[in-house]
Amino acid sequence: MKKTVLECILMRKILIHPFVLSLLIISGLVFLNFQGWLKTPQNIFFQITAPGKEAVYGFSLKINDFVSFVFSVNQLNQENDQLEQEKEELLAEVAHLKEVEAENEFIRSQMGLPLPDQKELVLANIIGQDPSGLSRSFLINKGERSGISQKAVVITAGNILVGQVIEVFDSSSRIRIITDPASRVNAKIQQSGLTGLIKGDSGSNLILDLLPQGELIQEEEMIVSSGLAGLFPPGLLIGQIQRVISSDVGISQMAKVKPAVDFNSLTRVFVIK
């Protein structure tokens, strides 16, 4: 009898120890979240914090831009010349593509084929980033109310792939960006059509994996989404090959890919509905 009372007292002492109590509270909340019962408090929390976070994020971005400008002021002339040259090349390419587009539309109408669907886009502002160093995600200020659903694809101007919506709240959503270790995108090399899988790298780059062995892959080739598996629409720009990693013993080749998006200066994205 005495032993049982002592055991009870000891048990109670352990349970009310702040460290044990903390772990128990967190475990309880993990369980509630696992059951989906924390959705409403999360919605309220994001609604309250969103305006403040948006303002701080915008302000931080401006400071970041200013600091980058100060550090790169010496290279501006050289960069300007390079951009001018690129602009001329791109203008010529745009003119050519417009002609091809018109020709394509004409042929489609002649053959009675429907024109490709126009995607409905939702413009959203980025209001925060992942605080942990392990994963890469953004919070945006549009959610279920704006018609955003889970797994929706997120792009930026110029049809460049940013990521995918992984969690939707009432007025905000969480996007997993393509550099996250959990992100997988079916992709292809635009010039050769070779297909592979784009994964997040340990740095800020991407890895194009599962490329067929023995094929010639060149640096600076463009990578676009292939549309396989149906998760991402085909033709979204992902990046450019930086380095090919190939060994005779491997069954496939890999390539390091530089993302087309500068995630550090991204403020707005489009969610494809």
Next chain:
Amino acid sequence: MKTFFIVLSFILAIILQTSSIPFLTISKISPDLVLVLILLLVILKKFEKVWWIVVIVSLLLDLFSSLPFGLISFSLVITVYLIGLFNRNMFSAVKFWITMVLVVLATLTYNLVLIILSQLFILVKISPPVSYFCGLSLNCWLDFMLSLAVATIYNLLMAAILFYGVKKIFHQE
């Protein structure tokens, strides 16, 4: 009044951690302002007195993260409790250099606990099988060690800048 300032500084820290601090990233690593602040709080006050602040702050961080819910909370609570215990048993006064040693230890412990728990979460199927752990890849381990070194230096800098100011706000009378 002091509790109000502590809570206010943590709310500010969380907002900064999720909006401004990611811009200070070097090779995928940015300073962990919240970890440093929580650690300073536990060094200056006992864990037993501020445990509720630690739990609330870590849960709020979890809300902003895309990692499985609870991973950051568990890692933070375990880390600051262990470091607080170590501090109380090893050192008697709050000195600048002691705090810096504790920041180094806390950064290493936090990352280690985070990785171990992320594997555990996958094992018990709380999170999808996305491994943040290197496995047997040597390159990945080298990258991880480099990231850890950068994170430690970053947190040390942050702690050195904040130490005296935080001591004034957080210290017990």
